[in-house]
Amino acid sequence: MEDQHRTEPRVTYCYRHPDRETGISCVRCERPICPECMVPASVGFQCPECVKSGSGTGHSPSASAPRTIAGGVIAGDRRLITKILLGVNAAVFVAVLVVGSRLVDDLLLFGQAVTEPYGPVEGVAQGQWYRLLTSMFLHQEIWHIAMNMLGLWFLGPPLEAALGRLRYSALYFLSGLGGSALTFLVSAPGQASLGASGAIFGLFGATAVLMRRMNYDMRPILILLGINLVFTFTWQGISWQAHIGGLAVGALIAYAMVHAPRKHRRLVQYGSCALMALLIVAACVVRTLQLTP
Incomplete structure (x- = not known):
C-alpha cells in the first residue's frame, strides 16, 4: 500500500x-x-x-557592485536621503518658528500676489521660480509637518532601498515640483500653497508601482492612498492640485525606473526624468504667459 x-x-x-x-x-x-x-x-x-x-x-x-531592482547601487545606509529630507523639513519648520511670517512670505508658493496695498507684485509669474522648490519644505502647523514627515518616514526608506539614492532623490524632487507646477498652473494667482504633500503623494504613487512590480499585496497601500485622497477632496484648505500632480509624476517616474529594459535602463530612466522636468517647466511658462502682459 x-x-x-x-x-x-x-x-x-x-x-x-x-x-x-x-x-x-x-x-x-x-x-x-x-x-x-x-x-x-x-x-x-x-x-x-x-x-x-x-x-x-x-x-x-x-x-x-550590488544593484537594486532599478539598477541603483545598494548603499550601506538605505535611509540616508530620507533622513536628510526629514532634517531639512524640520530645520525650515524651526526657522519659521524663530523668524516668523516674513520667512513664510519669502518661501510660499504664490503664482502672483500683491504683498501689500499698492505694493510690488511678486510670485512665480514674476520669475520667482524658486518658490516651486522652497514651498516643498515649508510648514506652519505642527500637525501639518507631523503628518507629512510620518508619510515620508513610512514610504521613503523602502523606496530608497529599492531605487537607490540618486533615483529616489530624483523621484522625490520631481514629484514635489510636479505638484507645485500643477498648483501654479490651475490655481488662482493669489492662492498660497506650502508643504511636502506633493512629494509625499509622489512616494505613494511610486510605492504602488513598486509593489505591483514585485507582486506584493497592494491592498494596504491602495487603502491608505484612498483614505488620503478622500481627505484631499473633502478637507477644506488642502491643495488637491499638489497632491494629484505629485501622485501622477511619482507613479510615472517609478514605472519608468522599475520597468525599464536592462539593456536601455539608464536611457529610459534619465530620459523619463528629463521629460518630466521639461513638462514642469512648460507648465510654468504657459501659466506665466497667462498672468503677465
Whole structure:
C-alpha cells in the first residue's frame, strides 16, 4: 500500500528580512532572499553580501557592485536621503518658528500676489521660480509637518532601498515640483500653497508601482492612498492640485525606473526624468504667459 503521509512544503523567509516569505535562494550561499535582496547574476540571483565579497571573478568593482531592482547601487545606509529630507523639513519648520511670517512670505508658493496695498507684485509669474522648490519644505502647523514627515518616514526608506539614492532623490524632487507646477498652473494667482504633500503623494504613487512590480499585496497601500485622497477632496484648505500632480509624476517616474529594459535602463530612466522636468517647466511658462502682459 502506498504511504499516505505527505510532507508539507517548508516556508522559508528572507535572511535579511525575516518577515518576508520567499521561494528564492542565493545561488552562492543558498540562503533565502526576498525580491528586494535579489541581485541578478549570470545564473539566478545572489544576495548583496555574496556580491560584495565575491570579487575574485576578475570583474571590475562596478560590475560586481550590488544593484537594486532599478539598477541603483545598494548603499550601506538605505535611509540616508530620507533622513536628510526629514532634517531639512524640520530645520525650515524651526526657522519659521524663530523668524516668523516674513520667512513664510519669502518661501510660499504664490503664482502672483500683491504683498501689500499698492505694493510690488511678486510670485512665480514674476520669475520667482524658486518658490516651486522652497514651498516643498515649508510648514506652519505642527500637525501639518507631523503628518507629512510620518508619510515620508513610512514610504521613503523602502523606496530608497529599492531605487537607490540618486533615483529616489530624483523621484522625490520631481514629484514635489510636479505638484507645485500643477498648483501654479490651475490655481488662482493669489492662492498660497506650502508643504511636502506633493512629494509625499509622489512616494505613494511610486510605492504602488513598486509593489505591483514585485507582486506584493497592494491592498494596504491602495487603502491608505484612498483614505488620503478622500481627505484631499473633502478637507477644506488642502491643495488637491499638489497632491494629484505629485501622485501622477511619482507613479510615472517609478514605472519608468522599475520597468525599464536592462539593456536601455539608464536611457529610459534619465530620459523619463528629463521629460518630466521639461513638462514642469512648460507648465510654468504657459501659466506665466497667462498672468503677465
